Amino acid sequence: MLINVLNLNDSQDGNRIKQGDLSHMRYILSDTNNDDLKLDGLPAKVFLTDNTGVKYIYDTNYVCDVVINQIIPANTYSLEIWVDNKYVFPSDNKAKIQVTESVIGRQLINTQNHDLWQEMIEYGVKNG
Numbered sequence: 001m002l003i004n005v006l007n008l009n010d011s012q013d014g015n016r017i018k019q020g021d022l023s024h025m026r027y028i029l030s031d032t033n034n035d036d037l038k039l040d041g042l043p044a045k046v047f048l049t050d051n052t053g054v055k056y057i058y059d060t061n062y063v064c065d066v067v068i069n070q071i072i073p074a075n076t077y078s079l080e081i082w083v084d085n086k087y088v089f090p091s092d093n094k095a096k097i098q099v100t101e102s103v104i105g106r107q108l109i110n111t112q113n114h115d116l117w118q119e120m121i122e123y124g125v126k127n128g
Contacts, residue, residue: 004091006031008081011064016098019074019105025066025097029081029089042084048077048097066097074101 011026029039046066048056056072066079079095082088089095 003032006087006089006091008079008090008095010095015079015096016100017068018100018102019071020102022067022069026064027066027079027081027089027095028064029083029087037083037087039083039087044081044083047080047082048072049080050075050077068097068099071105072099074099074105 007030009028009030011028013024013026015025017023017025029037031037041061044060046056046058046060047054048068055075055077056068056070058067058069060066066081076096076098078093079097080088080090080093
């Protein structure tokens with residue numbers, strides 16, 4: 001039987017969030033033996049990935065808080081937290097965060113799809 005060495009447990013704050021929401025999601029980092037890994041204050045990186053690769057990286061020193069401070073595409077992402085370039089939580093890919101569509105996210109996607117930024121630059125150059 002295979003058992004995870006390192007575990008990532010949701011602290012019941014939830015794991016579904018809308019695009020652009022800056023709420024904190026808290027996770028409890030532990031190992032199988034509940035040893036004190038002395039992680040407090042160590043640098044950590046949070047990675048959100050989908051089947052095409054890394055979509056979001058968040059640097060933190062408090063290893064249990066995750067904040068998505070960018071608008072990323074609505075999707076379900078695997079969560080991985082690297083602490084002090086030594087520990088990778090969890091040992092499997094079972095920790096997920098679902099980002100659902102919001103009005104702001106939908107407008108950003110529409111703007112990117114319609115190349116509005118390029119149109120505005122061209123209009124500005126043309127009209128001084």
